[in-house]
Amino acid sequence: MLRKRLVALLMVSILMLTLVVGCGQKAENQNSTQSSELESQEGLSGEITFWHSFTQGPRLEVIQKAADKFMEENPKVKINIETFSWDDFYNKWTTGLATGNLPDMSTALPGQVVEMIDADALIPLNDLIKEIGEDRFSETALNEGTVDGNRYSIPLYTHAQVMWIRKDLLEKNNLDVPKTWDQFYKAAKALTKDGIYGCSFPCGTNDFMATRFLNFYVRSAGGSLLTEDLKANLTSNLAIDGINFWLKVYKDCSPRDSVNYDVLDQATLYYQGKTAFDFNSGFQISGVAQNSPDLLEYVDCYPIPKINESDEDRGIETSNIPMVIWKKSKHPEICKAFMKSLYDEDIYIEFLHATPVGMLPAISGISENENYKSNKMIQKFKHAEEVITHAAKLGTAIGFEHGPNFQAGIMTNQHIIEWMFQDIITNGTDVKTAAKAAEDKLNELFESVQ
Incomplete structure (x- = not known):
């Protein structure tokens, strides 16, 4: 059985240019x-x-x-x-x-x-x-x-992943720290000026940043990118709303090159003071300290936005390395x-x-x-530490809201969602069509290793 599954995995490796590990x-x-x-x-x-x-x-x-x-x-x-x-x-x-x-x-x-x-x-x-x-x-x-x-x-x-802000830019433009995604988009769009982007949206296929950002939106509403029976879940109304939300952010608030950004490309913009908002862990602090130490006094973080302010607090994504x-x-x-x-x-x-x-x-x-x-x-950064610590206690690894599962690893490591966003942005593919194709591809991969 193990040998048979490893052979199947090697076939996936050839097709996807990387190996997906099977059950043993x-x-x-x-x-x-x-x-x-x-x-x-x-x-x-x-x-x-x-x-x-x-x-x-x-x-x-x-x-x-x-x-x-x-x-x-x-x-x-x-x-x-x-x-x-x-x-x-x-x-x-x-x-x-x-x-x-x-x-x-x-x-x-x-x-x-x-x-x-x-x-x-x-x-x-x-x-x-x-x-x-x-x-x-x-x-x-x-x-x-x-x-x-x-x-x-x-x-x-x-x-844990949290929302990073620039206090000086918010104060200068009389904007409050966003608590909802609608508030976030409006603030990011308003701050996209004078050489600053409101928020970069990264879709590079060498990383899982687009998966991460889509997960932020879906999990903030209590949803998941996986169903209860661990199938890909990219065509739900909530997931489609999330895809459209980040496409809107990309169109109105993000550099066009971010379609190919990985995590370091994304973070570097914030490190250098070129984005007003970003989503990351406390690693942002050391990055800003090394690149733009004069901006440190304006850096802080807050919880990831929600659909509605009254929604319950959710930690979204925690990483226990x-x-x-x-x-x-x-x-x-x-x-x-x-x-x-x-x-x-x-x-x-x-x-x-x-x-x-x-x-x-x-x-x-x-x-x-x-x-x-x-x-x-x-x-x-005592406040930032408190925000991240609180988020870490509430969140899970991406897809682990259903408990540990190999499907979550495949979803983050195969970059199918990143390819989906690139297809929509670059080729103009319809959102629902692209989401269905990505969902089907992920489910094929899940089935190939079961």
Whole structure:
């Protein structure tokens, strides 16, 4: 069965230029052997490879520093670190399932973890999580990588998507912070002048930004891009309204080049002070600090708009970024020991401070720590931290409002929704026609791996 499904997945890879992982046999419970591995850390010896997607300088430097410290304390251990963008990482590990070119441990996105579990590619981390303190982690975050009682991923940090504003532009134009999508559009359109765009709408097919933005609109009304039975849901009235809303924003408030923007292109406009609004996590703060430090005093964030002000609060999109250990690793005991070291208070706080407010603690007891709170950016952006923390508690990964599922990973990683928006914008395809075609394509992909 597994071999048959992997063959099917390779066919999808050829068609889509990237592999979609299929369902595989679930890993056996390995807690007893893992416990002995965790306990026998003295005399660690061996070489491991760690793939991560912390491409920004400060985070990359802290991870390397932590690895250097670990190797100094364990002289018979060598840790090789390789860094990939999130999109490159997805292509790397999915093709690696067929070639055998996989790391010992890596970071991942929640939707990808489910695919990895279905491919029987990971080992459980129950023992490691208990050693650190299971009650210190959010149950929601742990459940994103849990199957049949086995926890296959361990959250490293948390963040959530929120609405970023420019206070000075709103004040100058006598505009309030938008609370509804209608208010948002009117404000964005009014601020599209004098070399400033109200809000860029990104549709690049190397990222899932258009999926993210459409999800904002649909989830704000309590809807979902997936049905209860995990089919694509792009032709509902709510989804069609959302598609038309972002097309309107693109037409009236966004640079035309944003049809090809990925996450960095999108964020850079805000970093440089060229957009009045954007949607992102607390990573916006460090980006503005590096690109336009004089604008920092005008930067803040608020909850994502709603259809109606009276609608209930929804967190929309939360990302609990985890680490995993691959089943092919010959030294899972080294991976676990190194992972555990990353939660040592001094190292962990230094890591979080590499992107203050952008990376929120995934374990309890850190946000109250005086060393953590002493960071000037965390002090300056106390309101933003509170907004993001509140949103993080309410939201889920895209598509995980129905619980962890591999369909969500396919939806975000195959960029079908991005192609849909490009088809509408570039070719003038009717919205409902394009939405139906994208919905059908996603459902075909879902079925091909079941």
